[in-house]
Amino acid sequence: MSDRELSGDEQQQSQAQGSGEQELATRTLHIQSKRFYLDVKQNRRGRFIKVAEVGAGGKKSRLLLAMSSAAEFRDYLTEFTEHYASLDANDESPSNTENPPEDGKLKSEMIVKDNKRYYLDLKENQRGRFLRVSQTIPRGGPRSQIAIPAQGMIEFRDALTELLDEYGTDDQEPQSELPESRSMRVENKMFYFDVGSNRRGVYMRVSEVRNNFRTAITIPERSWARFRDTLSEFVDKSGKKEGSQ
Template sequence: MSDRGSHEDGLNAQKYHGQGMESNSNNFDSGQQQQEQELATKMLQIQSKRFYLDVKQNRRGRFIKVAEIGADGRRSQVFLALSTAAEFRDHLSSFSDYYSSLGPPNPDSVPEDGKLKSEMMLKDNRRYYLDLKENSRGRFLRVRVSQTIPRGGQRTQVAIPAQGMIEFRDALTDLLEDFGTDDGGFKGELPEGRLLRVDNKIFYFDIGQNHRGIYMRVSECLMSFDPQVKNKFRTAITVPEKCWGNFRDILAEYCDKMGRAAAGTTPAAPTTPNPPAHQDMVSD
């Protein structure tokens, strides 16, 4: 069961929130802070790191925030929908079994990139990359999140020491038993994203879903033909599904008006008003 009634965890949570962790929640809000209610929290001490698993609720629904605080005070965090947290919990079991099958660390047998096992989870407009890695400090599971809809923002990640994966899994399991794994919303398959190329621009049309419902995000990318210059993504717009029809009608109206305007731009032959009958025409 969760630690909602635990005085010790309550004190830990108070210390944690007093260290300036942000309350905004990536795709669970619109970039502006919202009033959030903390429903439960768990604190794990794994080696020199502390991890906080917070079940939160805002006007869009419930989610889990995973925050990592290192020995040097550095903080990082990732956000998981409840269904994503359930899938992550299952992967933790698989990674832990694989970790248990490994022998002692052997620097000569480690892949060049340090990855021993990898998995990927896809949820709405996010990809979660799970990599069991090994370096000079030991073995750990890196959880890295990136947007499938480009925003130009930084990726978020946490790193869980391999020895603590089971403890982390069990904490997640307790929270999910209390709050379930249902995200609600649309249950069918969302349409695939599309793109439109215009001159040196690409417009991406991506369909996503969050606790507020289904939406379309239109992102503009300015392409560079210089290989040394990175392509630049500009701010995207988000259109809720409930107004797609109106959005379409407005575009159709503009297309119709511009089409009719373009058809009428061919200049007509100039005409000279007929002079009065009594006035002679004067030629140059």
């Protein structure tokens, strides 16, 4: 079960369902004054990870990563973490070196996937060290970026690793068609029923949304019939009580 603060969740869910997009899993990280959301999503073209950064003032930045790109990013996070640790061990910050880098960059790498490029730069400024991740698309495409405080790189990497272990690094299209998402309103609550799949099989994610708060459970496909029978039993007993009154 997972809890997460949401902004305009009902509207976002409706838009996602209209585009055939399903949310399979999410992780929320609080690093210094920022919140990061790591969402595994699936559409007709396959799975991908959306990373959203929300700053202290509510400003949002987003990156989209194919599963294979997310795996490469995870591996680089380990390298950047080790480099960051070595800087502290050797006390080699730009302010203490004879020839500090003019742009504040301490280490840089790049990921190329199809028509997208991701630039990873470990940098330092007056507020401290951080990893800036920029996504660009050639020919004047939009540019987006997030900044992860250096102290949170391990936590970010571990959360990303959990999602990749669960949902794999395959960019290929899902092998089988899954049922479309459903939703229903009950008084002041919304319930969303989303079917997804991972290495362990097909499952249903049932989300309860109320105000800006969501709780979800995951039910493996092999348990759907038992889950249905249990609900039917409660419905039958409730109906008999109402009939006897």
